[in-house]
Amino acid sequence: MELLPRRPAWPLTCLVLLSLRPWPGVDAQAGQGFQLQQPQKEVSVIAGETLTLSCTVTEGGPPGPVKWLKGWGSGNETIYDQKEPSSFRGTRAVDGSNTNFTILIKYVHPEDAGTYYCVKFRKTATGDELYRRGNGTVVVVQARPSNPTVSGPSDRVEPGKTASFTCKSGGFFPSDIRVKWFKDKTPIQSQMLNVTSGPSNFTYSLSSTVTVTLQKDDIHSELICEVRHTTLTAPLTRSYHLSQILRVPPKVVMEPPGPVGLNETVSFTCYVQGFYPGIVTVTWLENGTEMNTGSTPRPTKTPEGLFELRSTVAVQAVPEKNGSVFTCRVLHEGQDPLSSSATLWVTASGQKESSSPYTNGSSLFIYVAVGVVCTVLALLVVAILYLIRVKQSKGKSSPSARLHEPEKSSGTTTQDSDTNNMTYADLNFTKEKKNVQRVIETWTWCTSARRPGGPPRAPRRPPPSTPVSRSSGSERGCTGWGSRGPGPPQGGLSRQHRLLRYLRFGMEAQPLAPQPLPEADFCPQ
Numbered sequence: 001m002e003l004l005p006r007r008p009a010w011p012l013t014c015l016v017l018l019s020l021r022p023w024p025g026v027d028a029q030a031g032q033g034f035q036l037q038q039p040q041k042e043v044s045v046i047a048g049e050t051l052t053l054s055c056t057v058t059e060g061g062p063p064g065p066v067k068w069l070k071g072w073g074s075g076n077e078t079i080y081d082q083k084e085p086s087s088f089r090g091t092r093a094v095d096g097s098n099t100n101f102t103i104l105i106k107y108v109h110p111e112d113a114g115t116y117y118c119v120k121f122r123k124t125a126t127g128d129e130l131y132r133r134g135n136g137t138v139v140v141v142q143a144r145p146s147n148p149t150v151s152g153p154s155d156r157v158e159p160g161k162t163a164s165f166t167c168k169s170g171g172f173f174p175s176d177i178r179v180k181w182f183k184d185k186t187p188i189q190s191q192m193l194n195v196t197s198g199p200s201n202f203t204y205s206l207s208s209t210v211t212v213t214l215q216k217d218d219i220h221s222e223l224i225c226e227v228r229h230t231t232l233t234a235p236l237t238r239s240y241h242l243s244q245i246l247r248v249p250p251k252v253v254m255e256p257p258g259p260v261g262l263n264e265t266v267s268f269t270c271y272v273q274g275f276y277p278g279i280v281t282v283t284w285l286e287n288g289t290e291m292n293t294g295s296t297p298r299p300t301k302t303p304e305g306l307f308e309l310r311s312t313v314a315v316q317a318v319p320e321k322n323g324s325v326f327t328c329r330v331l332h333e334g335q336d337p338l339s340s341s342a343t344l345w346v347t348a349s350g351q352k353e354s355s356s357p358y359t360n361g362s363s364l365f366i367y368v369a370v371g372v373v374c375t376v377l378a379l380l381v382v383a384i385l386y387l388i389r390v391k392q393s394k395g396k397s398s399p400s401a402r403l404h405e406p407e408k409s410s411g412t413t414t415q416d417s418d419t420n421n422m423t424y425a426d427l428n429f430t431k432e433k434k435n436v437q438r439v440i441e442t443w444t445w446c447t448s449a450r451r452p453g454g455p456p457r458a459p460r461r462p463p464p465s466t467p468v469s470r471s472s473g474s475e476r477g478c479t480g481w482g483s484r485g486p487g488p489p490q491g492g493l494s495r496q497h498r499l500l501r502y503l504r505f506g507m508e509a510q511p512l513a514p515q516p517l518p519e520a521d522f523c524p525q
Contacts, residue, residue: 034061038118038134046231047143047173051105052093055118055134059099064122064131066101070114072136079105079116110173110202113141143203144231145172150223150240156247156333159216163245167225167238170198170205174230179208182224188212218242219276219305243276247333248306250275254328256342260317268342270311270328272299277333278307285327286315315344322346 035058045051057066065082068090080090080103090103101118116139120132148169157163167179175197181190190210198205208225215221219242227236253271260266272280278299284291291313299307311328315321327341 034058034120034132036118036120036132036134038137040137041135042138042140044140044142045108047108047110047141047171049108051108051112051139053090053103053105053116053118053137053139055101055103057099057101057120057132061120062122062131064120064128067119067121068101068103069117069119072115072117076117079103108141110141110143110171110200113139113202115139141173141202142231143171143173145169145177145206145227145229145236148225148227148236148238150225150238152240152245156245157214158247158249159214159218162211162213164209164211165223165240167208167210167227168206169227169236171200171203172206172229172231173203175204176230177204177206178228179206180226180228181208181210182226183212184221185224212242214242214246216248217304218246219248243305246276247335248274248276249335250280250330250332250338252328252330252338252340254340254342257344259345259347262317262319262346262348264317265314266317266344267312267314268326268328270330270340271308272311272330273308274302274306275299275308275332276306279333280307280309281331282309282311283329283331284311284313285329287324288327317344317346319346 037056038054040054043051043053053068055066055068067078067082068080070077070079078088080088080092080101082101085092089105091106093102093104094100105112115136117136118134119130121128122131146169148167150165150167152165153163167181169177175195177193177195179190179193181188188210190208194207196205196207197203206227210223212223221242223240223242225238225240251273253273254268257266257268268284270282270284272282278301280296280299282296284293293311293313297309297311299309301307313326315324315326321344324344325341326344327339329337329339331337
């Protein structure tokens, strides 16, 4: 019997092994003691920074990769895959480790917010299947607001009018944010803050508006918008200079010159004052026709921040230019032109007068000063003259004048001398000037040969044989005290002495009435 050659037994062994089904519990035995830990429940990160997600596994697990997924379900996103480590955003914190699968995500965006899972897969004939999954880590991305921007009106605004300014910022999370406005470091009230979602689904934007009434001195002022957020260690600010939108119109002044002599040269000067910004165009017109005066001079800046300039044109005073009107026209910031005019008057022998407002102002000041000084001097002279006149009047009309006239006996007189030989009289001229004057006049014409304004005085009557007393006689002598003859009366007083005594004692007892004194009391009939 021939023996057949023996075939190898390994193909049968392979068929037996392939026909065997896995025994129940084989994977369980292989996964006994395997653990996957994802310790972070929530992580907060600032946008732009690096996010760290922790995950560790133990050895002894089934073959298969470890992955990081964002979200769970059909809409998940792979962040890291052990089989393709360079194909996704996440990178291993520890390269080559079989147990530490912590990953890093750089330059986090607000869109990266969500829940992240660390997952262990096992390898099967049909592909990778889920084996273990962590509890998940919630990632919160806080976004800093962008640098604020401040915008103002598109056109310039004149002083006294209001202007609105808007501050904007965006891309921040969470939505809690605060905005403050300042004008030169002084807080000002703004309108309600407007916060909206966007530009992405995980960020917000803000808009804040403030209204300001502009002033002429706001050229140096500025507005400041200040933004505060939880992601900021210091507030964000943005300033806006009000000079960017302020327009101060100029003031155009041209003083007319005085009459100018024939063939003389006169200058017309135009002053453009207090304008901003410092860009103007000055044009000269003669009777409405533009003159060729060259370029406009450059303006100069004042300490207040405004601008001013002076433009001058020279004209020869010829006869045909008499009565011509010269106009200074100013254009500023595209606004309606401003102008000022003056007329040229030519005379045969005129004198030039300064057209400068500053020169005229100085001349007016000099005239006023000279007038004031002259007025003061005139008042002083009048006051001095008045004081001198008053002093002289007081010297002439003193309250009391005492007369001391001794009566000397004369060989030719028939009267006896007074025993006292003295007569006193007090004349009060201040109280009864008119009466005293009347008495003096009466005394004058009594002792003179003619009455004032009348015929010569009648001759003295002869003395009566019997003295007539003042009380009983119907006719009175010149003295009026009982004697009609030339001799002294019983009292021994002369006629003059008795008159002086009457002037003294009679006026002291009772002031003389304003009526004229009777002639019978003093003068012979």
